[in-house]
Amino acid sequence: MVDRGRWNHPPQRVFPAGARAMTPEGNGHVTDTNILSLLEPAALLDPHPIYRRWKEQSTVLWDSDIEAWLVTGYDEAFTALRDIENFCQDWRRIGVDTPPSLLSLQTLDPPDHTRIRHLMLEGFKAADPQILERTVQDTLDELLAAVEGEKTFDFVAKVAEPLTLRAVTQLLGVPEPDKDWFVPLSNTIVDGMDSSLRPECYEPGVEARAKLTELAGEWLKSPLPDGFAAHVVKRAPSAGVDHEVLLNSLRVVLQAGFQTASRFLVTGLLTLLRIPSENRVPVDTDQAVNELVRFAGPVHVESRACVQDTVLGEQKIRKGEIVSMFLGAANRDARVFEDPESLRWDRTPNRHLGFGRGPHACLGAQVAVQVARSTFGTIGRRYPNARLVSEPVPRPNVTEHGMHSLQISFRDDLP
Ligand code: HEM
Structure with a gap:
């Protein structure tokens, strides 16, 4: 998850005087992306027909509505995510004045990024994986026991959200916030990532981030138990990490961990429940979970800004232009994945981009896979006839897909 937003904000906000966001001249492309159609309910549930239409035009396509390049090809997305010389996360490199409140692991580039990333990696290592695994399984058992007799229940509110909030706060070694306070704020941040398409979501997203940073500040006021947060707080000064960047x-770890992991449990389970029960397998290996991330991962867009004129695919990209990588589209690129529209639990190799790539690749991938393995494995084994009760209600998020609710049932004795 990207703190500033996974793709560009409206130009007037992101591109103050001096920065550029302009229509490329003379590239000869007729751009007919109709990008707002991504917000239609059918596309929120399945955007791939739109991605395929874009790919037919070009795998690197200029969109004049949001003034950004839409990258749907695997090789092009892979290249841009790794090429820190030409494509930046730290938009100060293209002259955009970023307020200190937005400087974090996700919005810095090396060498600043390297320092905070190494520190956060140390934090992940300071957390005890066995305690985390036990916490996840115990919480899951408790949450499933509470709903298994219900005729129908909402998997989002009753399982995915409470489970991941517990897992991520346990990982960090910090107190668990009140779910009813935290979840709406956290969703407001995700809405803000789509502000190119929904400009009204930008300011509330910035305000919600400030509130979550305040929460992180509160954690530091009392002694923390040994673990992730305690370790990084202690080590930050000697690691040369500024206090505000640390907070x-x-x-970011709380927000990224909670949102992506909980949304994946929902998009993943929805995908599994659409498979007839006689053809299902428990998704309880790293390999199977990774195939589900490739096919139904929640993160659909990651953006970078171009630092100097360069070429991506066959397109000339100019300094100051934004490239938005559509990871979901790249993950179904037939040039890389055989039979990309099918789930193949034994797919090898599986170099999907669902966890990103390059210097900003996901730091929590292992944790995410572990939570998903426990959840899908347990549900698959314990409730082989689990079913969808009604069509899910998607959240209006293009960058990070998710559902308002997913009504399901574990009861096979009821119609
Ligand atoms: C299935 C679940 C998850 C998915 C699909 C996912 C996906 C991603 C992606 C695509 C990125 C790359 C962002 C970029 O290129 O700008 C990323 C970065 C990141 N993720 Fe995850 N993530 C997941 C779970 C988690 C969890 C559980 C945590 C923490 C506990 C986490 C923490 C992070 C952090 C801190 C970064 C930023 C790394 C950096 O900028 O250096 N993620 N994630």
Whole structure:
């Protein structure tokens, strides 16, 4: 998850005087992306027909509505995510003045990024994986026991959200916030990532980030138990990490971990429940979970800004232009994945981009896979006839897909 937003904000906000966001001249492309159609309910549930239409035009396509390049090809997305010389996360490199409240692990580039990333990696290592695994399984058992007799229940509110909030705060070694306070704020941040398409979501997203940073500040006021947060707070000064960057980055881990992991449990389970029960297998290996991330991962867009004129695919990209990588589209690129529209639990190799790539690749991938393995494995084994009760209600998020609710049932004795 990207703190500033996974793709560009409206130009007037992101591109103050001096920065550029302009229509490329003379590239000869007729751009007919109709990008707002991504917000239609059918596309929120399945955007791939739109991605395929874009790919037919070009795998690197200029969109004049949001003034950004839409990258749907695997090789092009892979290249841009790794090429820190030409494509930046730290938009100060293209002259955009970023406020200190937005400087974090996700919005810095090397060498600043390297320092905070190494520190956060140390934090992940300071957390005890066995305690985390036990916490996840115990919480899951408790949450499933509470709903298994219900005729129908909402998997989002009753399982995915409470489970991941517990897992991520346990990982960080910090107190668990009140779910009814935290979840709406956290969703407001995700809405803000789509502000190119929904400009009204930008300011509330910034305000919600400030509130979560305040929460991270509160954690530091009392002694923390040994673990992730305690370790990084202690080590930050000697690691040369600024206090504000540290707080913002702790917020990022909480927000990124909660949102992506909980949304994946929902998009993943929805995908599994659409498979007829006689053809299902428990998704309880790293390999199977990774195939589900490739096919139904929640993160659909990651953006970078171009630092100097360069070429991506066959397109000339100019300094100051934004490239938005559509990871979901790249993950179904037939040039890389055989039979990309099918789930193949034994797919090898599986170099999907669902966890990103390059210097900003996901730091929590292992944790995410572990939570998903426990959840899908347990549900698959314990409730082989689990079913969808009604069509899910998607959240209006293009960058990070998710559902308002997913009504399901574990009862096979009821119609
Ligand atoms: C299935 C679940 C998850 C998915 C699909 C996912 C996906 C991603 C992606 C695509 C990125 C790359 C962002 C970029 O290129 O700008 C990323 C970065 C990140 N993720 Fe995850 N993530 C997941 C779970 C988690 C969890 C559980 C945590 C923490 C506990 C986490 C923490 C992070 C952090 C801190 C970064 C930023 C790394 C950096 O900028 O250096 N993620 N994630």
